[in-house]
Amino acid sequence: QKEVEQNSGPLSVPEGAIASLNCTYSDRGSQSFFWYRQYSGKSPELIMFIYSNGDKEDGRFTAQLNKASQYVSLLIRDSQPSDSATYLCAVNLISGGYNKLIFGAGTRLAVHP
């Protein structure tokens, strides 16, 4: 069983629309949750993190966490072509005092003008 699952996409949305990216995880011991963005040919960069159930907003991005359902999502409002990238969901299994980030395979987002 995959530890972190994401739909590989591509998810295609028009410019200005809301993009909704979803992720499920299997380990109930996961303590914190992350969304990384990876442009083609580049390394991943952190865009959002969330620790508690509910919503967390940062600019055009909203992360949503439901621990009971083991579900994390990322909403991107007013999508721009520059948002076109692969979005990686990651969960932190803090173990033995160090961070152990487990990643999903990513969802490719394409925002078209």
Place this chain on the structure above:
Amino acid sequence: ETGVTQTPRHLVMGMTNKKSLKCEQHLGHNAMYWYKQSAKKPLELMFVYSLEERVENNSVPSRFSPECPNSSHLFLHLHTLQPEDSALYLCASSQDREGAVAGELFFGEGSRLTVL
């Protein structure tokens, strides 16, 4: 520029070669990581070093050998690799102490490895 530098950026090697990947972080972090990224697969955690001590060895074959001589440098020594080891190898660092975002990794640009 993330403050994590990897060299070389591209490496082609035969199955009998021995080579090394190098990672250097200029962020004063206390943990460093090696991840493997293959096409359409999740990033695979290979090794974790916390305070220069290896704390995670995620069932990685012995043909990959990590070395962390100090908190700023991390190496991945490669020998007798297989073609299926061809991938992007990403180094990352993090600050594992109070006040830092637990789990925020800063990645290097990666070393693209091709094994012939």
